[in-house]
Amino acid sequence: MNTEAEGVTERIFVIRERLAVRYTKYAVLQILFAVLSIILSFLYYIMVISKMTLLEVSILGESILIFNISRIFFGLGIPYALSHKTPKLVRQGRLSEAKYLVMILFERGLPLYIVLSLTTALCLGLYLDIPSKYLIFTLIYDLFFIIFQCIMVSYQAFMELPKSSLIDNARMLSYYFFIIGLFYVFRNLESIYYGWLLSILVILPLAIVFTPIRHIQIRGNEKPREDLRDLLFFGFPQYVNYLLITLSTYVDQFFVAVFFTSEIFAIYYVLSRITKNIQSVISSIRIGTVPILSYFTGDKEKESKVFKLFFKFVLIFATGPFLVISIYSDAIIKLLLPPVYYVGVLTLSLLVLASFLTFIRSMIYAMILAYGDIKPLPLYTLLLLLMRIASMYMLQLYGSEGIAMAVLISECVTILLIYIKYRSIIIIDTKFLAKLGGISLILLFCSLRRIGALFLEFVIMSGLLGAYFLLLGFFRVLEKEEINYLMGTGNKILRILGKFFYILGNF
Numbered sequence: 001m002n003t004e005a006e007g008v009t010e011r012i013f014v015i016r017e018r019l020a021v022r023y024t025k026y027a028v029l030q031i032l033f034a035v036l037s038i039i040l041s042f043l044y045y046i047m048v049i050s051k052m053t054l055l056e057v058s059i060l061g062e063s064i065l066i067f068n069i070s071r072i073f074f075g076l077g078i079p080y081a082l083s084h085k086t087p088k089l090v091r092q093g094r095l096s097e098a099k100y101l102v103m104i105l106f107e108r109g110l111p112l113y114i115v116l117s118l119t120t121a122l123c124l125g126l127y128l129d130i131p132s133k134y135l136i137f138t139l140i141y142d143l144f145f146i147i148f149q150c151i152m153v154s155y156q157a158f159m160e161l162p163k164s165s166l167i168d169n170a171r172m173l174s175y176y177f178f179i180i181g182l183f184y185v186f187r188n189l190e191s192i193y194y195g196w197l198l199s200i201l202v203i204l205p206l207a208i209v210f211t212p213i214r215h216i217q218i219r220g221n222e223k224p225r226e227d228l229r230d231l232l233f234f235g236f237p238q239y240v241n242y243l244l245i246t247l248s249t250y251v252d253q254f255f256v257a258v259f260f261t262s263e264i265f266a267i268y269y270v271l272s273r274i275t276k277n278i279q280s281v282i283s284s285i286r287i288g289t290v291p292i293l294s295y296f297t298g299d300k301e302k303e304s305k306v307f308k309l310f311f312k313f314v315l316i317f318a319t320g321p322f323l324v325i326s327i328y329s330d331a332i333i334k335l336l337l338p339p340v341y342y343v344g345v346l347t348l349s350l351l352v353l354a355s356f357l358t359f360i361r362s363m364i365y366a367m368i369l370a371y372g373d374i375k376p377l378p379l380y381t382l383l384l385l386l387m388r389i390a391s392m393y394m395l396q397l398y399g400s401e402g403i404a405m406a407v408l409i410s411e412c413v414t415i416l417l418i419y420i421k422y423r424s425i426i427i428i429d430t431k432f433l434a435k436l437g438g439i440s441l442i443l444l445f446c447s448l449r450r451i452g453a454l455f456l457e458f459v460i461m462s463g464l465l466g467a468y469f470l471l472l473g474f475f476r477v478l479e480k481e482e483i484n485y486l487m488g489t490g491n492k493i494l495r496i497l498g499k500f501f502y503i504l505g506n507f
Helices: 002-025 027-047 054-073 075-091 095-127 132-157 161-186 190-209 228-259 262-286 289-294 300-327 329-336 339-371 377-398 400-421 430-446 454-474 480-487 492-504
Strands: none
Touching: 027 161, 027 262, 027 329, 054 095, 054 132, 054 228, 054 262, 075 095, 075 132, 075 228, 095 132, 095 228, 132 161, 132 190, 161 190, 228 262, 228 339, 228 377, 228 400, 262 300, 262 329, 262 339, 262 400, 300 329, 300 339, 300 430, 300 454, 300 480, 329 339, 329 454, 339 400, 377 400, 430 454, 454 492, 480 492
16 A cells, blocks of 8 residues: 555656656756846946936936836736646646636736836836936836736746746847847937837737637636635735835835935946846746746655755855856946946945845745745745845945945845744755855955956956866765756756766766
8 A cells, every 4th residue: 555655656756857847948048048138238238328327327227116116016916826726727627717717817906906006106206206208108118017927927827937938038138129229229318218118019919929828718617716805815925925025125226216316326226237137147047946846845755855956956056156246246347337337346246245145035935935835924024124124224324335235134134034934944954055165265265366457357257157166066065866866857957967066076
């Protein structure tokens, strides 16, 4: 009897691993798109931002700020509920029922979301005194982007993650293409807003055409019992968490916009955007992690191994790049921006380190979301927001560097608190951390002597990153059992990585 049960369990995990392979296969394409996006974003800073006055940058930054904050009402928790309820219906072939749940978002959730978001953006825009024509452009773009977001939910609800990823990345690429192109035609601030609108208007019809729910007919006798209230109630804890995360993400920019001069805000905003662009590329290694990890929940031993390996895997691929970029923040500013931004070298270094901790926190959130124990999360996110605001008030005397330090401190404390609560899920290997810390110190020691020439600085950065990954293998940061697990999966990329660590570690 036990043997039969073990056989069933093993077959379930074989199926789950095949599904996990399906999601990780498109991760390389996602990373390529992300790298291309960051190249275009760097061109955006060199060719557009560096040609604008600090006052123009301040207006643009405030427009983007109110747009980002207005998204706190996105879906009101419905997308999270759909991500849990519809995949099961899709796997069972109950497509009509799955579409019915998604249509609740469009027919009843979307109008409410539009009203709340646009009202919030309008009030914030008036409070920050954004010129009326730029505020109108922002509100129109916000409206179309809201519709686009809801369409993307339908892709994710039907487990069409590769299509969703491709369309979203195509939107980002068109965003930069149109902005850079139009700016060099008109040479004014308005051209950037035109680029916003064109980028979303070109991609939105494609998203509608290829949406998986387009050709599915809803049958009256196949409607599920859930309604709008059920979806809102199910997703409410995660929505509160999402709301607080969004606020804590942009509260530092809002604080600088309100309490500092427009010139200081412009510099801080640009450095924050550079940091977020770098983070988005490194974060591409975790695409699809929630659905992947959720396939392994249910068996404690298997779950423990996979979660532990996942956490170690993302750490080793994120630590080196973030550390090197933080050390060479002056070279990043010299490459992208005019001399007026050079006063923000220390600010950028602190923001990059804070971004690394934000990346770690997002990894932990992904593990907790996959595990399903999400009710305590809003409390910790609220603590993050409160700590961030309190520390900014205390450190504002130090200027933008003090604000960046406040972000860094709040991330450190939040991660510590979350780990104390979820240490049964977040399994930390102290031996692994010691090795990773030792390698980081080696990189830091090798960076103490600076050359000064910009080209040579980037050559050294590339060399340090290469040395970092070689040291990961030589120091055996992954155990033999974990490497064998990677080499035993059905994914070619993971097998190659496993073989790389196996050879360097001389196992």
